[in-house]
Amino acid sequence: MRYLILLITILVVVAVFIIPFASSLLIRYIPENSQPSLDQTVKVYGKQTVSQSIKVGHNGFSQIGLSIKNPNLANKKDITLTVTENGTVIHHATLNGAHIPDGKFMKFTFDPIFGSNNKTFQITIAAHDANINDTLEIFVTKEIESEVLVGDDKIPGSLSLVSYYKSPTFLYPFSQIIHNVLVRFGLDLPFTVSYLVVVLGCLLYLVLQSSAASFLKDKCKPILFKSILGRINFGK
Amino acid sequence: MNSLLALKSVISSTSLTRMNHFNYKKLVVLAVLLRLLMMPFYFHPDIKTYHFQSSFLKKGVFNIYSYLVDNKQKLPLKEEFVYFPLTYFSLGSYQIVASPLLGSNFTHWLSDASASNSQSPNIFRYLLILKLPYLILDLYIAYLLMKFFSNEDQKKRAFILWLFNPFSIVLIYAFSNVDIFPVTLGVVSLLFLKQKRLVLSALLLGLAAGFKAYPLLFLPFILLFVEKAKGKLLYTLVCLGTFVVIIAPFISVAAFRGSTLISGLTTRIVYPGLSIGYGETLMFSVIVLAVLFFSIVFGKQNKGYEIITSLLCLLLILFSSIHFHIQWLLWALPFWVLAVALNNKFFWSFIIVNSLSFLVPFLYDDKSMSFGLISGISSLYNLLPIPFAIAQKIYDPFITQSTLHSVLVGLSLVVVWQMLNKEKI
Numbered sequence: 143m144r145y146l147i148l149l150i151t152i153l154v155v156v157a158v159f160i161i162p163f164a165s166s167l168l169i170r171y172i173p174e175n176s177q178p179s180l181d182q183t184v185k186v187y188g189k190q191t192v193s194q195s196i197k198v199g200h201n202g203f204s205q206i207g208l209s210i211k212n213p214n215l216a217n218k219k220d221i222t223l224t225v226t227e228n229g230t231v232i233h234h235a236t237l238n239g240a241h242i243p244d245g246k247f248m249k250f251t252f253d254p255i256f257g258s259n260n261k262t263f264q265i266t267i268a269a270h271d272a273n274i275n276d277t278l279e280i281f282v283t284k285e286i287e288s289e290v291l292v293g294d295d296k297i298p299g300s301l302s303l304v305s306y307y308k309s310p311t312f313l314y315p316f317s318q319i320i321h322n323v324l325v326r327f328g329l330d331l332p333f334t335v336s337y338l339v340v341v342l343g344c345l346l347y348l349v350l351q352s353s354a355a356s357f358l359k360d361k362c363k364p365i366l367f368k369s370i371l372g373r374i375n376f377g378k
Numbered sequence: 379m380n381s382l383l384a385l386k387s388v389i390s391s392t393s394l395t396r397m398n399h400f401n402y403k404k405l406v407v408l409a410v411l412l413r414l415l416m417m418p419f420y421f422h423p424d425i426k427t428y429h430f431q432s433s434f435l436k437k438g439v440f441n442i443y444s445y446l447v448d449n450k451q452k453l454p455l456k457e458e459f460v461y462f463p464l465t466y467f468s469l470g471s472y473q474i475v476a477s478p479l480l481g482s483n484f485t486h487w488l489s490d491a492s493a494s495n496s497q498s499p500n501i502f503r504y505l506l507i508l509k510l511p512y513l514i515l516d517l518y519i520a521y522l523l524m525k526f527f528s529n530e531d532q533k534k535r536a537f538i539l540w541l542f543n544p545f546s547i548v549l550i551y552a553f554s555n556v557d558i559f560p561v562t563l564g565v566v567s568l569l570f571l572k573q574k575r576l577v578l579s580a581l582l583l584g585l586a587a588g589f590k591a592y593p594l595l596f597l598p599f600i601l602l603f604v605e606k607a608k609g610k611l612l613y614t615l616v617c618l619g620t621f622v623v624i625i626a627p628f629i630s631v632a633a634f635r636g637s638t639l640i641s642g643l644t645t646r647i648v649y650p651g652l653s654i655g656y657g658e659t660l661m662f663s664v665i666v667l668a669v670l671f672f673s674i675v676f677g678k679q680n681k682g683y684e685i686i687t688s689l690l691c692l693l694l695i696l697f698s699s700i701h702f703h704i705q706w707l708l709w710a711l712p713f714w715v716l717a718v719a720l721n722n723k724f725f726w727s728f729i730i731v732n733s734l735s736f737l738v739p740f741l742y743d744d745k746s747m748s749f750g751l752i753s754g755i756s757s758l759y760n761l762l763p764i765p766f767a768i769a770q771k772i773y774d775p776f777i778t779q780s781t782l783h784s785v786l787v788g789l790s791l792v793v794v795w796q797m798l799n800k801e802k803i
Contacts, residue, residue, distance in 0.1 A: 143538045147405070150542040154412040157552075158419060162752055162759075169758050176493050176757075319756040322497070329499035337418070337506065344411040351404045 166316035171205050171306040174198070177247070178286055178302045183211055183279035186221065187272035190293040192280055194301055195262050203258035205306035206235075206265060207249045211279035212242045219271040221278055223250040226264045239269075239278060254308040265301075402537070406517065409541040413516070416551040417509045418502035421754030422746050424705075425508055425554035426495070428469060430488040431459045435470025436477075442466050443633035454491040458637035463624055464588035465556060472511055479507050493760075496753045505554075505754060512550050515562045517541075522565045523715055526572065536719035540712070545732045549708045552751050557708050560586040564593050565712045571685065576604060580613045584620025591638070592709055594621065595667075595696070596689055602674055603685045646700040663699040670695050673798060686716045687797040694794055697735060698787040704739035704747070707732065717797070727793045734786045741765055741779045 186192050206223055217239030225233045233252035242248055255263075269278050282290055286300035309315050327334040431442060439445045442459050450456050459466060473480070480503070487498050498504070523536040540546065549555045563586035570579035583600070586593040597617055601610045628634040651659035674688055690713035697706065714728045740747055749762040769775035 143535065143542075146538060147408070147542045150544060150547070151408065151412060153544050154415055154547065157548075158415045162419075162755055165749060165752065165759055165762060166756075168762055171761070172758065173761070315758055319758060322756055326497075326499040326502065330503055333500070333503040333506075337414075337502070341411065341414055344407050344414070347407050348404065348411070351401065351407075 162319070163316055166319055167312055169315040170309055171249075171251075172200075172309055172315060172318065173207070174200060174305045174307060177207070177209070177304050178283035178300070180209055180281040180302050181284045181299065182282050184282055184290065184292045184297070185277040185279050186267055186269045187274060187277040188270065191266050191268040191291075192301070193264060193266040193291040194288065195264050196303070196305060197260070197262045198255075198258045198305055198307070199260065200307035201256055201259045202254040202308040202310060203261075203263070203305060204254040204308045205249050205251045207247055207304040207306065208267075209245060209247050209281040209302060210242050211281070212239055212244045212246075213277075213279070215239075215244060216276040217242070217269070217272055217278050219269060219276070221267065221269040221272075223252075224266045224268070225252060225255070226266070227261065232263070239272070239276070242278065249306070258307070265303075267301075405538065405541065406520075409517070409520075410513070413513055413547065413551055414506075416547065417513070418506045419755055420552040420554075420751050421496055421501065421505055422552065422554045422751060424556075424746075425505070426488060427455055427457050428459070428461065428465070428556060429473065429508060430455050431457070432466050432469035433473055433485060433488055435466065436474050441628060441631060441634075443628060443631050443637060447633040454489045458633070460637050461556065462588050462590060462638055463628060464585065465559065465590070468559060468589070469556070476507055476510075480504060493757065497757055501754050509551060509554060512555070512558050515558045516546065516550055519558075519562055519565055519712060522562075522569055523712060523719070525569055526716055527719065532719045535722070536715055539715045539718055543711070543715070545707065545736070546711050548736075549705060549711070553705055555705045555708050557590060557705055560589040560593055561708055561712060563589070564596070564709075567593075568685065568689075571600060571603070576609055576613050577616055580616035581620050584617040584624070587617075587621045588624035592706075594618075595692060598671060599674065599688045599692055600685065602671075602688070646702070650700060663696060666695045666699050667692065670794070670798075677798065686713050686720070689713050690717055691794040691797055694731070694790040698783075698790040702735075702739070704736065707735050724793070724797075727789075727796075731786070731789055731793060734782060734789065738779055738782050738786060741769060741775050741782070743775075 184192055210221070219239050220236050221239060221242070222234055222236045224231055232255060235250035235252045237248055237250065255261075267280060272278060281302040282297070282299045283302040284299045287298070288300040289296045290299055290301055431446060434442060434445060442463075446453065446457075446459055473484075477484070481500060483498075483500055484504060487495060487500065487504060490498070495501075520537050520540045523540050524533040527533045527536060550558055563582050567579045567582035567586060570576075570582060579600075583593050583596065594617075597614065601613060604610045604613050625634070646663075650663065651661040653659050670688075670691055690710060693710040693713065696702075697710070711732075714724075714732070718724045718728050743764070743766040744750075745760065745764050748764050749759045750764075752759045766775050769778055
């Protein structure tokens with residue numbers, strides 16, 4: 143039974159500390175924003191492409207996430223996302239409709255663009271092989287004041303997208319997570335203080351009650367004290 | 379030299395794991411500490427959903443079932459309330475009592491249906507306070523389980539097994555399992571049954587059913603252990619009468635019937651079956667439950683603790699034969715603890731059956747079965763692929779789930795056979 147207690151103690155420590163840390167090492171791409179509302183859709187097929195500008199806030203811009211409708215899963219053709227800067231094509235990324243469930247959030251991934259912080263890029267989504275019977279539809283939000291170019295027409299709003307940047311180091315996501323947790327604890331100080339007092343109080347109680355502590359208290363102090371006294375020469 | 383000897387003496391006689399005497403207080407403090415470490419950081423969205431629904435009690439809403447259906451369009455969270463009325467009244471009342479601790483932003487957080495609700499600055503506070511009743515009931519169950527025994531070793535085993543098993547800690551504090559309410563009442567009911575206080579036992583079983591219907595499954599089996607027809611009749615009337623009194627105000631409400639009586643456990647018991655034509659279906663779960671029931675009826679005369687193994691066998695059979703929610707595994711845990719405390723040879727069955735039972739739902743296509751549970755710490759964890767998605771890249775996850783569930787069935791049947799054939803408890 144004592145081994146069960148030790149095992150469970152270890153498991154909880156793993157669950158609270160190790161699992162979040164280890165899981166954070168698996169995070170490669172970090173979102174810059176939450177996905178805005180999905181208010182309407184625009185069709186992408188044939189010559190009708192969808193474009194807009196986005197401003198990126200971090201270095202290592204390397205993913206765009208979008209919700210894409212594939213009605214009746216009809217489309218099984220390629221859809222491409224092109225990233226351009228000042229008219230120059232920087233990257234392409236391609237997905238295939240066969241792997242796009244209707245309404246699913248899909249990510250276009252490309253090589254990280256270093257030095258992308260504070261730069262504006264043009265993204266263009268195209269499905270040239272699709273026709274009117276197997277269009278893909280991209281969600282647009284009205285939450286953001288911007289313009290989306292659909293074919294030759296401009297519509298108000300913005301693509302309901304999430305931009306991601308590649309984590310510069312393995313530990314970067316964990317550092318962001320810790321920072322976020324500490325900030326949130328800091329914003330709720332009364333709770334944080336109370337919580338720490340209770341947790342540390344329990345810990346202190348356990349330490350004081352432990353066999354090592356009581357042994358040290360009962361047995362070790364006199365022995366050490368005698369030993370120290372024995373070394374002191376009282377003028378002999 | 380003497381100080382070296384002293385140090386050597388400390389090292390040789392101190393062991394991190396050695397307990398010279400059984401210190402209940404120390405174990406309780408350790409158990410509380412471990413739970414306090416988990417409570418603020420593990421977030422299952424169900425806790426927010428049912429607390430959002432229960433928050434309408436303080437606004438004077440009595441019939442939550444109709445209210446949610448009638449106001450579905452304007453409510454931010456659209457789920458139905460799938461529990462029985464006592465869950466609503468208990469959680470709603472607790473919110474009223476705890477509102478000074480929860481703060482003024484709590485109601486706003488409950489209504490926040492956006493993806494960023496898990497990043498609220500107060501979420502750690504909310505999760506800890508909302509799970510406080512679970513902590514109290516969890517510790518109370520440990521105390522109750524000890525009361526089943528007069529033997530000191532069995533008391534200690536039950537106490538330690540309940541407080542220091544990974545399954546109850548994960549189910550209650552990671553999955554925020556509100557089933558802790560009927561589980562506690564079920565254990566108290568069983569204790570009163572053991573003490574032959576039939577009316578109290580029946581009343582509490584009825585109250586447990588007022589939270590969730592599953593305790594009613596125990597009734598036929600409990601009646602086998604109640605002596606005399608008069609006692610059986612009294613028990614049935616008190617138990618079912620209590621349950622009927624609780625649901626009576628809502629029974630005529632279609633929304634109540636739709637979201638509680640005809641959902642979840644009920645449909646999963648009834649629907650898996652074999653059609654034999656003419657509109658009839660042989661229901662697999664009902665068949666195996668009937669086999670269990672009648673094997674106890676026609677088996678040896680039962681006394682003492684065999685009610686525990688009967689109810690445990692009932693739940694093992696149930697989970698084996700249906701697509702179960704992971705939260706339901708909590709129902710069986712007190713019985714497992716009692717069985718293992720009585721006979722340690724069931725310890726490894728306890729570990730293996732429950733580990734397998736956890737693995738099956740772990741592979742469901744549900745974000746909140748894995749990394750989603752730590753999304754309260756950071757929404758970045760939602761970016762990680764769920765086990766279902768990882769399994770899809772290797773092999774069909776449904777076949778993997780089915781294989782694991784089938785192994786669970788086989789193992790459960792063996793354990794049930796062992797328990798019924800009197801590996802004497």
